[in-house]
Amino acid sequence: MMATNGEEACGVKDDMSAVSSNGRSEVLAKSHSAVNGAATDASSQNGAAVRPQRFTFSSEPTVEDIRRMQAEFTDERDWNQFHQPRNLLLAMVGEVGEVAELFQWRGEVADGLPDWTESEREQLAHELSDVLIYLVELAEKCRVDLPQAVLRKMALNRLKYPASKVHGSAKKYTEYKD
Numbered sequence: 001m002m003a004t005n006g007e008e009a010c011g012v013k014d015d016m017s018a019v020s021s022n023g024r025s026e027v028l029a030k031s032h033s034a035v036n037g038a039a040t041d042a043s044s045q046n047g048a049a050v051r052p053q054r055f056t057f058s059s060e061p062t063v064e065d066i067r068r069m070q071a072e073f074t075d076e077r078d079w080n081q082f083h084q085p086r087n088l089l090l091a092m093v094g095e096v097g098e099v100a101e102l103f104q105w106r107g108e109v110a111d112g113l114p115d116w117t118e119s120e121r122e123q124l125a126h127e128l129s130d131v132l133i134y135l136v137e138l139a140e141k142c143r144v145d146l147p148q149a150v151l152r153k154m155a156l157n158r159l160k161y162p163a164s165k166v167h168g169s170a171k172k173y174t175e176y177k178d
């Protein structure tokens, strides 16, 4: 299967070990492994900054698996009649609102959500899944092959934001004068 996150493509997975923490998989970079093309040394001797550990996903279900499972779910309920693109878009935006609700009034939240309870984390997992499920079905109904579209869009993003030009800056591409 084609690698889409850049990790398998550059062999990083081979240099990493997965550990499970509270049911979530984390990846520990071993010494001298490469992340995003840059050298990483988890046991740096000189005190230089080490890239943070990356959380990784399971390889399944694929986006196509999710599309198929949701198609089965809606067919079994005769709900396809309600799942036109606009309805799916509105449903997805509603679910994005539910994700936002979980974050509201908390102020800044650190990576890994250290202060969140397991129940809050599970609620977030549910709401993010709702967003993804509706997104995938919306793409299907709009005849957008989402995995391939993502590859094309990421290629465009790399052209628009060359790492050598924008490294360390969050400016919009339109703000660069060249």
Ligand SMILES: Nc1ccn([C@H]2C[C@H](O)[C@@H](COP(=O)(O)OP(=O)(O)OP(=O)(O)O)O2)c(=O)n1
Pocket (backbone or CB within 6 Å): 074, 079, 082, 098, 127, 129, 130, 133, 134
């Ligand atoms: N007409 C519908 C209703 C639900 N679902 C599926 C897709 C979503 O994953 C989930 C959404 O269900 P709810 O609308 O009940 O929303 P929540 O699960 O977020 O419940 P609540 O709004 O109570 O938090 O169920 C669907 O495909 N089509």
